[in-house]
Amino acid sequence: MRVTGTGDRSAASRSIRLLATAAAGIVLTTGAAAMAQEFGQWSAPEPVESVNTPTFGEGCPIQSPDGKYLYYASNNSAGHGGLDIWRAPRVPGGWGTPENLGAPVNTAADEFCPDPARGNRLFFVRRLSATNTDIYLTKGEANGWTPPRRLPTGDNAINSPAEEWSPSYFEAKGHEYLYFSSTRNATGTPPTQDIFYSVDFGPAQLVGGGVNSSASDARPNVRLDGLEMVWDSTRTGSQMTDIWTASRSSVDSEWGDAEQLPIGINSAAGESRATLSRDGRTLLFGSTRRGTSDIFTATRPKLGGR
Secondary structure, three states: OOOOOOHHHHHHHHHHHHHHOOOOOOOOOOHHHHHHHOOOOOOOEEOOOOOOOOOEEEEEEEEOOOEEEEEEEEEEOOOOOOOOOEEEEOOEEEEEEEEEOOOOHHHHHHHHEEEEEOOEEEEEEEEEEEEEEEEEEEEEEEEEOOOOOOEEOOOOEEEOOOOOEEEEEEEEEEEEEEEEOOOOOOOOOOOOEEEEOOOOOOOOEEOOOOOOOOEEEEEEOOOOOOOOEEEOOOOOOOOEEEEEEEOOOOOOOOOOOOOOOOOEEOOOOOOEEEEEEEOOOEEEEEOOOOOOOEEEEEEEHHHHHH
């Protein structure tokens, strides 16, 4: 990742590592049969140059549910320090000039992994210490963002004494679901992550099916209908940190087998924190393939013109 020649190099390096790890079509097979019937192949990814910078790192990209904004994290020195959350408005042909969300969302600490939700809510991650990150929630109002509140904490809660990453919120059948990854069951150095979920902000539950492995499975994003998930993993078959996907027939069903996205989306560099648009047609992700953490996007058609 490109960095400036000034400032705190160790802080910049830490921010870069967070983005790099936070940062050609596909024919889906049996494990994702429902997706294969619904969508076509992914296009070759392209960099989102309106938000990528030549000096700093950008990652953790995600669209707002209405598609009007692109939220992401960056260590841009115009922020409040470390990683901050930024957003760019949709304009004809792409995304406009990014703006820093400012206080009270951003602080001198690292804020990253934004997840905008219905009702002008925003879930995000804040670093509390070198070994502890927690998930917070704020709401956008006419006069700015409300003071962020930390989600439930405790050994069996959403937030634990370890690290929590990449909240992914959706609603289904009258319930609120929050997916995220955590190092609470970590092994190895750096600590591995596993993917968990919570229903109605209750106890954290380990995700079943083919999602978690003995390697690190991190930064999940679930499509807003709850039927498709993307995440990054170092499991067997990954070149470094690759993006994988799984699907299911209903929110009450087990997740199917994990499917690796192909070369083009994945590369010999590190790919991380992929997200799906509300309609499932657009994929955003971070990648270090150009020597820094940049944001890339790919699209796919919905079959049958639906």
